[in-house]
């Protein structure tokens with residue numbers, strides 16, 4: 001491992017930091033999926049509206065398919081007028097409101113399960129239009145197949161619910177400390193939930209092993225799945241249109257900064273990749289990771305594709321952001337981020353709850369801790385020396401930068417659980433009046449505010 005000594009110390013001490021990727025380079029990595037694969041994924045996601053209406057009655061059906069609103073988040077800037085005095089507009093992408101799974105995992109999960117259904121139907125000579133995929137013949141066929149996945153929670157919910165709805169037999173491998181309500185929700189949908197004593201990686205490994213032994217089992221591999229990646233990437237075109245509709249067209253003089261919470265890297269990596277395809281060097285993607293689980297930062301900063309886990313730095317991968325509690329970055333995604341990603345910020349757990357409370361109070365957004373991480377992005381960047389330098393080097397007016405925070409989950413969290421999250425955030429904020437973003441108070445203390 002060849003981490004810079006100062007960086008390694010900050011990571012070991014779990015000091016929140018802004019890391020700018022020194023290997024960032026223009027263009028799109030050649031090793032990634034082809035534009036034709038992206039187009040195919042977009043068209044598959046485009047059939048979601050029709051399928052959902054038939055698969056799920058009531059609340060879970062969604063005429064616009066697997067899509068979410070874009071919301072102005074300028075209210076956040078007013079929480080810290082000094083830090084944001086020359087900033088461009090802030091937006092929140094509300095994937096916490098996605099239908100069926102209530103998280104960003106609805107995108108990847110729907111895409112992979114639908115692609116699987118189409119492939120199996122095709123192999124058996126059945127037609128793959130929505131009418132036939134949902135017909136009795138296809139259903140009988142799918143009922144012979146197991147769809148397995150290893151998950152910290154949200155991916156399991158997404159795969160489990162979509163797979164069950166199409167007639168597959170879902171098996172979800174989870175770590176024992178995954179949230180109880182997520183396991184219960186899955187069992188209610190008819191999924192088999194297998195609990196494992198280790199963390200996320202061992203749940204994935206166990207699932208991969210069990211499914212590998214069964215030819216009628218498909219394993220959704222969160223660490224290596226191109227189908228998940230493409231489902232996320234297919235979100236790019238719609239959000240760019242939403243920004244345009246909100247009066248923010250992206251071009252060289254008006255770049256887009258995107259802040260994405262990162263676990264294994266599939267969801268944020270897919271979105272970053274899709275946005276790069278459309279916007280090229282006018283989009284700048286930043287990931288947010290918990291200080292105990294900065295797996296993508298560690299992988300990219302190591303300068304090598306040789307897998308390196310956060311445990312190698314003495315970190316324990318324990319965080320309340322269960323969607324981000326991943327110790328080892330995806331070996332599929334990390335190499336694709338090596339030149340594409342602008343940087344990574346880390347966040348302490350207490351600050352997740354401060355952000356979660358702020359999201360509710362300022363934006364009426366009910367988020368889970370993983371999703372709340374996104375809110376820290378613009379503040380951390382603007383308040384840090386590394387972030388200011390990055391912005392200065394672009395030679396555009398800060399007010400011409402559009403900031404997009406990607407909220408990744410929350411609408412399915414039970415009310416009593418969310419109330420406890422809010423109470424924790426409120427208590428933390430009460431104990432430190434004037435706090436907005438950790439990095440901002442640090443920077444202010446060092447006289448580094450613009």
Ligand SMILES: *Cc1c(COP(=O)(O)O)cnc(C)c1O
Pocket residue numbers: 103104105154155261262263264265266267268269323324326368370371408409410
């Ligand atoms: C899974 C998840 C993420 C991160 O996605 P990865 O593909 O694991 O990087 C972020 N937020 C929430 C709520 C999630 O469930």
